[in-house]
Amino acid sequence: xxxxxxxxxSLGRTMFDxxxxxxxxxxxxxxxIREKPKxxxxxxxxxxxxxxxxxxxxxxxxxxxxxxxxxxxLQLTHPDFVGxxxxxxxxxxxxxxxxxxxxxxxxxxxxxxxSLIAVAMKAQEMSAGGLPATRLRIAVAVGVGIGVALxxxxxxxxxxxxxxxxxxxxxxxxxTIFVARGRTKWIxxxxxxxxxxTTSTVTVPVVTALGLGLATTIxxxxxxxxxxxLIAFASLFPMITVMxxxxxxxxxxxxxxxxxxxxxxxxxxx
Amino acid sequence: MLASFxxxxxxxxxxxxxxxxxxxxxxxxxxxxxxxxILVVVGLxxxxxxxxxxxxxxxxxxxxxxxxxGNLWALLSFAFCLGFxxxxxxPALIAxxxxxxxxxxxxxxxxxxxxxxxxxxxxLRITVALSVGAALVLGVIRILKGWPLPYIIVGGYVLxxxxxxxxxDEIxxxxxxxxxxTTSTITVPLVTALGVGLAxxxxxxxxxxxxxxLIAMASLSPMIFVMVxxxxxGWIG
Numbered sequence: 001x002x003x004x005x006x007x008x009x010s011l012g013r014t015m016f017d018x019x020x021x022x023x024x025x026x027x028x029x030x031x032x033i034r035e036k037p038k039x040x041x042x043x044x045x046x047x048x049x050x051x052x053x054x055x056x057x058x059x060x061x062x063x064x065x066x067x068x069x070x071x072x073x074l075q076l077t078h079p080d081f082v083g084x085x086x087x088x089x090x091x092x093x094x095x096x097x098x099x100x101x102x103x104x105x106x107x108x109x110x111x112x113x114x115s116l117i118a119v120a121m122k123a124q125e126m127s128a129g130g131l132p133a134t135r136l137r138i139a140v141a142v143g144v145g146i147g148v149a150l151x152x153x154x155x156x157x158x159x160x161x162x163x164x165x166x167x168x169x170x171x172x173x174x175x176t177i178f179v180a181r182g183r184t185k186w187i188x189x190x191x192x193x194x195x196x197x198t199t200s201t202v203t204v205p206v207v208t209a210l211g212l213g214l215a216t217t218i219x220x221x222x223x224x225x226x227x228x229x230l231i232a233f234a235s236l237f238p239m240i241t242v243m244x245x246x247x248x249x250x251x252x253x254x255x256x257x258x259x260x261x262x263x264x265x266x267x268x269x270x
Numbered sequence: 271m272l273a274s275f276x277x278x279x280x281x282x283x284x285x286x287x288x289x290x291x292x293x294x295x296x297x298x299x300x301x302x303x304x305x306x307x308i309l310v311v312v313g314l315x316x317x318x319x320x321x322x323x324x325x326x327x328x329x330x331x332x333x334x335x336x337x338x339x340g341n342l343w344a345l346l347s348f349a350f351c352l353g354f355x356x357x358x359x360x361p362a363l364i365a366x367x368x369x370x371x372x373x374x375x376x377x378x379x380x381x382x383x384x385x386x387x388x389x390x391x392x393x394l395r396i397t398v399a400l401s402v403g404a405a406l407v408l409g410v411i412r413i414l415k416g417w418p419l420p421y422i423i424v425g426g427y428v429l430x431x432x433x434x435x436x437x438x439d440e441i442x443x444x445x446x447x448x449x450x451x452t453t454s455t456i457t458v459p460l461v462t463a464l465g466v467g468l469a470x471x472x473x474x475x476x477x478x479x480x481x482x483x484l485i486a487m488a489s490l491s492p493m494i495f496v497m498v499x500x501x502x503x504g505w506i507g
Contacts, residue, residue, distance in 0.1 A: 003305065013361075018456050020355040025328070028351070032344045033335045039327060046324015053316025054455060056309045064306025068285055075293055097292055104288070108280035112310075114317050115458035117277070119485070121321065122462050126477045161443055162434045169427045176420045189419045189482035193462070196453050196489030202281075204362060204451070222376065232446035235489060 003063070010055040010062075018051070054201075057114065061202065069105065070209040076101050077213035092156045099149045102210060106148030106234060109203040110141035116197050123190055131190075139245040140194045143238030148207055151233035155214045155221060161229045168236040175243045184246050191242035195235040207234060274314040278307065321459050329463025330470075337471040342414075349410045352461070353488060354403035362451040363398055367391040370444040394444075394499065401495035402452050405487040406461065412483070413468045416475055419483040426490045433497045441500030448496050449489040461485060 029037055037043065075081055082094050110116060120133035120140075154164055180188055207230050215226040289295055336345040357363060371387040371394070374380040380390055412422060434442055453461075461484050469481030 007309075017359065017361060017454070020359045021352070021456055021460070024348070024351045024355045025332070028332070028344075028348050032341075032348070033332070033339065035335060037328075037335075038331050043324045043328045043331075046320045046322070046327070049316045049320025049323060050325060050456065051320075053313045053318075053320055056313030057317060058313070060306045060309030060311075060313055062306075064303045064310060065281060065285070068289070068303070072285065072288055072293065076288070081293070097288075101284075101288055101292075104284040105281075108284045111280050112277045112314070114314065115453065115455045117314075117318060118321050118325075118455075118459035119462055119482075121318075122326070122459075122466055123478075123482070126466055126481065161446065165446060166431050166434070169431060173424050173427065176424060180418075180420050186476070186478040189479060189486065192419065192423050192486030193482045193484075196449070196485040197458050198450075200362070200451075200453065200458075201455050226443075229443050229446060231450040232443075235450045 003059070006059050006063070007055065010059045011051065014051055014055045014058070054114070058201065061205075065202075066205050069206040072101065073105075073206065073210040074213045077210070077217045079217055082217075092153065095152070095156050098152050098156070098210075098214065102152040102207075103145040103149040105206055105210070106203065107141045107145035109206055110144040110198050110238075111137060112202050113198060113200060114202075115200050116140055116194070119190075119193060119197050127186070131187075135245075136190070136194070136242065139242045140198055140238040142245075143194075143241035144198050144203065144234045146241065147233035147235075147237030148210070148230060150237070151230040152210065152214060154229070154233075155211060155226050156218060158218075158221065158226070161232070165232055165236060168233075168240065172236070172239050172243075175240065175247070179243050179247060182250065184250055187243060187246045191239045191246075194242050195239045198234055198238050203234060204231065207231065271311065271315050274311045274318070277314060278310060282307070317455075325456070325459040326463045329460045330467035333464050333467025334471055337468065345410060346407050349406040349464075350403040352403075352457075352464075353406035354399045356454065356457045357402040357452050358395060358399035360452060360454050362454070363395055363448070364391075366444070366447060366451050367394040367398075370394055370441075373440050373444060376440070390503075393503075394448075394496065397495050397499045398448050398452060398492045401491040402488045404495075405491035406484060408491075409465065409484040409487040410468065412487075413465060413475065413480050414472065416480060419479075419486070423483075423486055423490060426487075426494065430490070430493050430497070433494065433501075437497040437500050438504050441497060445493045445496035445500070448492040452492055453485055453488055458485060461488070 029035075076098050077095075082098075116137055117133070120136045123131050123136055124133040150164065154161065176188055179185060211226075211230040215221040332348070336348065339345075368387075368391050371380065371391040374390055375382045375387060380386055408422075411417075412419065437445065462482070465484040466477050466481035469475040469477045469479075475481070
């Protein structure tokens, strides 16, 4: 029964959230485009599917995953579990399980992220299957995993956030320079986009709880000032891994071709 | 359905392993977790169906309709409204803006009063919404003109790095995070379909190279705008 109430509440909230989008779409359709939209029934049906789907998804997450995930984040960062000595400064080596959890939860929540599914589907369609949706999603998820783990490490050590972010951007710029000159330059816009889509419905609540837990339990960190920044890490690293995976792919193909050519040459000379 | 289950399997596995092997605790209330998981799987299945039926075709059709009309201002104002409207009401942004006001009060730049906090949070929300609207306008112009995305994004990053030096400390974390929270689950498919649709309709544009990138711009511009907001507030005092 409570589940049913939660379901209706979630449906109501989701509908309220998409009101502005619906208003903009409808307004422009009626007053600017002034044409009866094509496939109107199908589009409305699709909207209903998205609404119902997101509502179910959110209720389910709140029921099944968020409480467990958040409780685990708090337990893993708790001094009793970490074994840190009260009053002593934080020793970053004590937090191994926190980094492991950060990486694993960053990866796994990103795989289930609906907006990433959407972008990956579109990319697969537009690349005519050249970039399978699953591969893009794994590349992005690896990036988020690395990002969240490194972000947790930063909270533990207390290094300034901007140092990491600026260094990360420098890597992105360097990769862009290399990739944009090659045959695979089509990956660059997609890599940039994947930074923005990774952090929404599923990832943010659990990752935020992790940041908050860390910043609260480590002496000398303020939950408000240091709790921020994990999201920024999670949006930065997917750009690096998506471009990196493609670069690796190109390098491996080139190496194979070279080896093949070498073998052929050997064969000829023999 | 099967695909949705596969999407969720990693989370279930991670939580299970950490709970049982690392924290060494029994798995909590399965009677709530299992129905919840079923809802998540069904919900994801519906969502993906709805994307293909509704959101993707709608974004593409609107891109086509605007291209056919040939009215640049209509297209640009649509892009702005879509960005501004969807961001101003974004629940994640509302939450972050509230926390940011708290952070500012903590940092001592803001009086700890109900009204001051509310004004600060509201100002932040409007700033971010404006920035997303502006980003989509610029992004659409970029698709029409065929400007290469890397120059814009790298230029933006350099600007972000440069401004980090001048921005007050308490705004930096908020600014960096605000880029991530702006793009909601419904906006992303629509905006992606719009960009790819435009790049498909306009001759000489490649959907892969020119069509993607709107989301990236919409995640970058809030960082710049929010830091400007922090700097300007610092001047006013």
